[in-house]
Amino acid sequence: MIGAILEPGNCLDLAEESSPALLRVAYDGLHEMYEEIGAPLPENEEGFKGDGDLIKRHLDCAVVNFLHEFREAQEQKSPFDTVRAPFIEGRPLFPGSKLMDKCHVQWCVRNPQKSIIAYLRPRDPEATEV
Structure with missing residues (x-):
C-alpha cells in the first residue's frame, strides 16, 4: 500500500448530482458507436461465481473512457484530471439495511503530472534504521 496527496483538479465526481447525466449521454454515444460498427457493447461481469x-x-x-475521449475531441471541454467514484457493494450490515459491508471510494488519476502532489512510500518493515 502506498499513499498519495492528490489535487483533484477537474474531477468527474460520480457522487455529485450532475455526473449521472454526463454518463447517460456518454453511454448513449458509446451505444450508438457500437451499433454503427455492428459490435456488442462490453458487459460488466462476475469476478467470481455468485458475484x-x-x-x-x-x-x-x-463509458467513462468514452466520456473522456468525447470531451477531449470537442476541445472546448476541459478533460477530467481525476475520477472519484463511490462503490456500494457487498451484503447489508443488518436486516433491512442499505448500509453494505464492502463500501469504498476509488480514485482514478488521469493526469498524474497535475494531480499527484506527493506520494508516500511505506517504510521497509525489515529495516533496522528509522
Whole structure:
C-alpha cells in the first residue's frame, strides 16, 4: 500500500448530482458507436461465481473512457484530471439495511503530472534504521 496527496483538479465526481447525466449521454454515444460498427457493447461481469456486484466493470470503464475521449475531441471541454467514484457493494450490515459491508471510494488519476502532489512510500518493515 502506498499513499498519495492528490489535487483533484477537474474531477468527474460520480457522487455529485450532475455526473449521472454526463454518463447517460456518454453511454448513449458509446451505444450508438457500437451499433454503427455492428459490435456488442462490453458487459460488466462476475469476478467470481455468485458475484452480484459484477466487479469486472468493462461496460462502466468503457463509458467513462468514452466520456473522456468525447470531451477531449470537442476541445472546448476541459478533460477530467481525476475520477472519484463511490462503490456500494457487498451484503447489508443488518436486516433491512442499505448500509453494505464492502463500501469504498476509488480514485482514478488521469493526469498524474497535475494531480499527484506527493506520494508516500511505506517504510521497509525489515529495516533496522528509522
